[in-house]
Every structure is written in structure tokens, then in C-alpha cells.
Amino acid sequence: MRKEKKIPSEAVAPLAADLHDWYARNHRVLPWRGITDAYRIWISEIILQQTRVVQGYAYYNRFVSRFPDVRALAAADDDEVMKLWQGLGYYSRARNLLAAARQVVERFGGEFPTTYEAIRSLPGIGDYTAAAIASFAYGLPHAVVDGNVYRVLARIYGIDTPIDTTEGKKLFAALADELLDRKDPGGYNQALMEFGALYCVPRSPQCGGCIFADRCMALATGRVEELPVKLGRTVVKPRYFNYFYVRHGDYTWVRRREGRDIWRNLYELPLIETAEEASLDVLQQSEEWARLFAGAGRVSVSAQVYACKHVLSHRVIHARFYVVETEQLLPMEDYVRIAVGELGDYAVSRLTEGFLEKMSANYPALF
DNA sequence: AAGTCGGGGTA
DNA sequence: TACCCAGACTT
Incomplete structure (x- = not known):
């Protein structure tokens, strides 16, 4: 019988209160923040997959300016969409974006779907993006798990299960869901990711003034630089x-x-x-x-x-x-x-x- | 579970 | 260099 691996999140004070406070004081002002238009949130999330904010910023503005709503995008010419995406990389995102826009028109009458399952069913939208749209646009209680969330949670809870394994993915998804602030899922999700992006950064984070310094397992054990663990072999x-x-x-x-x-x-x-x-x-x-x-x-x-x-x-x-x-x-x-x-x-x-x-x-x- | 798909920033 | 970025999809 394998020993049940349980992360004792009760042992660490909940993050939500401090996180909301930190976010209020430190967050970046971005055009896709503070809005409830699911279409624009969706566009921003697709653009930001594996892409830094600074790299995607101009693309987002050009995209929503040229295609202000889902019907406009659905009617777009394939080559024009590719041209707008030129230079951003991962071009399947652009192809799926267009396919999904057309599905929204065909399957949902041009209204962006409002449930997690319906959102998740669109091409190019996986677990992360569905949770992001559902929580940001509709306040639905779905926890996001992106690279930032893996890093912050792995450090605070001292988890060395590799994040690029099935076990790791399930473990972090369960922990993120358990920690989610049900009173403000969207705000909490954004705050957690922003904290990872700006403060709990991959290398040389300034742990001295961290709001979680008193409860961070990685800091206490000197393993901040080692976490999260990733097997990752990149054969070029x-x-x-x-x-x-x-x-x-x-x-x-x-x-x-x-x-x-x-x-x-x-x-x-x-x-x-x-x-x-x-x-x-x-x-x-x-x-x-x-x-x-x-x-x-x-x-x-x-x-x-x-x-x-x-x-x-x-x-x-x-x-x-x-x-x-x-x-x-x-x-x-x-x-x-x-x-x-x-x-x-x-x-x-x-x-x-x-x-x-x-x-x-x-x-x-x-x- | 492993492989594929881009391009750029950072130490 | 090596690693990472608001990951998703195919095999």
C-alpha cells in the first residue's frame, strides 16, 4: 500500500488575506484587468500562454482593436489572423482562436459560454485557461494552475514532487483548489499569479521582505532555488x-x-x-x-x-x-x-x- | 507519459 | 548556457 501523500495545508495560514492585500498595493495595471468581457479576457489568456506580458501587450491591443467582439473574429480571414499573430510563436493558438470563435457563433449563438465545462470544450482552452476565464469573467470557483502557481505553492508548502508528472499535476491542482478563496476566486487567482510573476520569481527572489516569509517551507529549509522541481529534458x-x-x-x-x-x-x-x-x-x-x-x-x-x-x-x-x-x-x-x-x-x-x-x-x- | 509547438527575456 | 514564460494538443 502506497503512503497517501497529503499536503498539510492546515499547517500553513491561508494565503488569501495577505495575497489580496499584496495585490492591492503591487499589481500592474493591464488592459485586460478589471474587465468582465469574457471575449477580451479569453483573447488575453490565449496570447499570454507561455508568453510574457511585455511580449503580448501590443498583440492584445491590436487584436481587440481589429476584432472587438467574437463575431468579428469569427468572420475574419484566416491569413489576416495569422498575420496579426506573426512573431508571437505557438501559431496553433491563432488557428484554435479562430476555430473557437466560429464555434461560439455556431454552438452558442455568438454569446461566449458561461460555464466552465462549455468554456473548456473550446479548442485551445485547457484547464488553466478555462479556470482563468471562468473566474475572471464570471466569478466561478475554479483555481488556476500556471507556472507561477506551481512555483509559489511548491515553495510555500515545500513540495518537491515534479510538476511535469501526472502525480505532480494532480497534487498541485488539488492544493490550488483547496486554497482558492471562494469569496473572490477571480481576484485570488490573479493575485496568486501576479505574486509569482513579480515577487516569487524563478531565480533570486528577494525572500527577505516576503509576506510569506514566516510560513514558507522552502525559505525555512534553504530550498527556494530548488523549487519547483521539473524533470524536463530538452533535447534540441x-x-x-x-x-x-x-x-x-x-x-x-x-x-x-x-x-x-x-x-x-x-x-x-x-x-x-x-x-x-x-x-x-x-x-x-x-x-x-x-x-x-x-x-x-x-x-x-x-x-x-x-x-x-x-x-x-x-x-x-x-x-x-x-x-x-x-x-x-x-x-x-x-x-x-x-x-x-x-x-x-x-x-x-x-x-x-x-x-x-x-x-x-x-x-x-x-x- | 512523452513529444511537439516559438520566440524572447534573464541570470 | 540554461531556464522560464497567465499551456494545449497529439501520439
């Missing part, structure tokens, strides 16, 4: 992308990325991905090259004009860019021909954006 795999900025007159070519891969629904230049670093010579002898430039006539290729390592959380992309001018107008299967000036209308990855910026700075004649 390399990929090799060879891009071609193809020109014929004022035309160039782009393609929308499809399939289960990074940057789905974003646009990119003609690409040959290789299993390892490849020279231009090798690329020119490949089948992909032949297929790409079939019917191009004489093809003149620049030397590599731009190269970089694009680092993602679990990938490092070794990218090389070349400029190609073709004698004939290309058929270029899979790619769409556009005027060079229209490049800016298409949502692209930060990698491609970086190349385009570099090009327009160094070779303005090509743009």
Missing part, C-alpha cells in the same frame, strides 16, 4: 533549411506551410530541407532542385547571402538563404507567384522575417 534536434529568394522580373514565390510541422499556415520562400548541412553544389544536384527549377531556363544563383541559427525551444534550425534569378517565368508547383512588394502582406516566421529585413537593408534594389 537540428534541422537544415535552405531557402531561395527566387526572382523573375518583379515576381517572387512563396508557399504556405502545411502538415504537422512548425509554422503551419505561415508562408515561406521556396525551401529545400536537408538531413545535414548542404553546400550549394549539393543542393543543385538534388532532385528537389530539379523539381523546383524545372523550366526555369538559365538559373543564376548568388552566393549564400544570409545564414543564421534559429533557435527554438526544441529545435535549432540551421538556415541558409540564396538569391536566385531565373531566365523563364517558373511554373513552381506548390508555390504561388506574387509581386515582390506584396511580401509584407504574408505572415512569415521570425526566421524569414529576419532574412527579409536583412535583405531590404543590404540590397534595397532587390525589394
Whole structure:
């Protein structure tokens, strides 16, 4: 029989009273705070998934300005939504956002759902986001558990169960629910997260003046820097992308990325991905090259004009860019021909954006 | 339970 | 560098 792991939360004075007091004195003023519009709260929560406030701030303002309500978003063009999301990362959020807006219109008559279960059923909304919307917009008693909550609770209660395990997730969810202030779930949730974001920070928190210094197990045992525990192994795999900025007159070519891969629904230049670093010579002898430039006539290729390592959380992309001018107008299967000036209308990855910026700075004649 | 999906900030 | 950020979804 396994020993029941019970966190003795009764042994620690409840956090709510001190938390509310701290929040009143220290919280940031943000456009999605102090409102009850579930639509705007939802937009902010999706944008802020795995994203810092400073990074998402401008995106939020642009989004709610362009799409003031759920019906406006539901009617939006897919590419425009991707363009608004460009540079923010985790693009499935944008795709799910649009899909969810359309479901709100179809399933709920255009009114954002008002129960936890209904909210949770929308694409892109998991346990955290459903609890956030339900408590902030409707005052429903659901505890949020995000990275901040894991950290604050792990430290105060001295919990070293890894947070990225099923056991850890269940344990913290149960504790957060037990601690939730039922009189003000939304205010309590926001305060707990804000406390983690501003004060109980991952590294070098100033525990000296902490409002919980008298009851923090981690501080008492000198384990503040060790908690929370995460198993997390980040294996970074390399990929090799060879891009071609193809020109014929004022035309160039782009393609929308499809399939289960990074940057789905974003646009990119003609690409040959290789299993390892490849020279231009090798690329020119490949089948992909032949297929790409079939019917191009004489093809003149620049030397590599731009190269970089694009680092993602679990990938490092070794990218090389070349400029190609073709004698004939290309058929270029899979790619769409556009005027060079229209490049800016298409949502692209930060990698491609970086190349385009570099090009327009160094070779303005090509743009 | 493990893998995938971005980009940027911080020590 | 390594870790983290108002996580969700797929396999």
C-alpha cells in the first residue's frame, strides 16, 4: 500500500488575506484587468500562454482593436489572423482562436459560454485557461494552475514532487483548489499569479521582505532555488533549411506551410530541407532542385547571402538563404507567384522575417 | 507519459 | 548556457 501523500495545508495560514492585500498595493495595471468581457479576457489568456506580458501587450491591443467582439473574429480571414499573430510563436493558438470563435457563433449563438465545462470544450482552452476565464469573467470557483502557481505553492508548502508528472499535476491542482478563496476566486487567482510573476520569481527572489516569509517551507529549509522541481529534458534536434529568394522580373514565390510541422499556415520562400548541412553544389544536384527549377531556363544563383541559427525551444534550425534569378517565368508547383512588394502582406516566421529585413537593408534594389 | 509547438527575456 | 514564460494538443 502506497503512503497517501497529503499536503498539510492546515499547517500553513491561508494565503488569501495577505495575497489580496499584496495585490492591492503591487499589481500592474493591464488592459485586460478589471474587465468582465469574457471575449477580451479569453483573447488575453490565449496570447499570454507561455508568453510574457511585455511580449503580448501590443498583440492584445491590436487584436481587440481589429476584432472587438467574437463575431468579428469569427468572420475574419484566416491569413489576416495569422498575420496579426506573426512573431508571437505557438501559431496553433491563432488557428484554435479562430476555430473557437466560429464555434461560439455556431454552438452558442455568438454569446461566449458561461460555464466552465462549455468554456473548456473550446479548442485551445485547457484547464488553466478555462479556470482563468471562468473566474475572471464570471466569478466561478475554479483555481488556476500556471507556472507561477506551481512555483509559489511548491515553495510555500515545500513540495518537491515534479510538476511535469501526472502525480505532480494532480497534487498541485488539488492544493490550488483547496486554497482558492471562494469569496473572490477571480481576484485570488490573479493575485496568486501576479505574486509569482513579480515577487516569487524563478531565480533570486528577494525572500527577505516576503509576506510569506514566516510560513514558507522552502525559505525555512534553504530550498527556494530548488523549487519547483521539473524533470524536463530538452533535447534540441537540428534541422537544415535552405531557402531561395527566387526572382523573375518583379515576381517572387512563396508557399504556405502545411502538415504537422512548425509554422503551419505561415508562408515561406521556396525551401529545400536537408538531413545535414548542404553546400550549394549539393543542393543543385538534388532532385528537389530539379523539381523546383524545372523550366526555369538559365538559373543564376548568388552566393549564400544570409545564414543564421534559429533557435527554438526544441529545435535549432540551421538556415541558409540564396538569391536566385531565373531566365523563364517558373511554373513552381506548390508555390504561388506574387509581386515582390506584396511580401509584407504574408505572415512569415521570425526566421524569414529576419532574412527579409536583412535583405531590404543590404540590397534595397532587390525589394 | 512523452513529444511537439516559438520566440524572447534573464541570470 | 540554461531556464522560464497567465499551456494545449497529439501520439
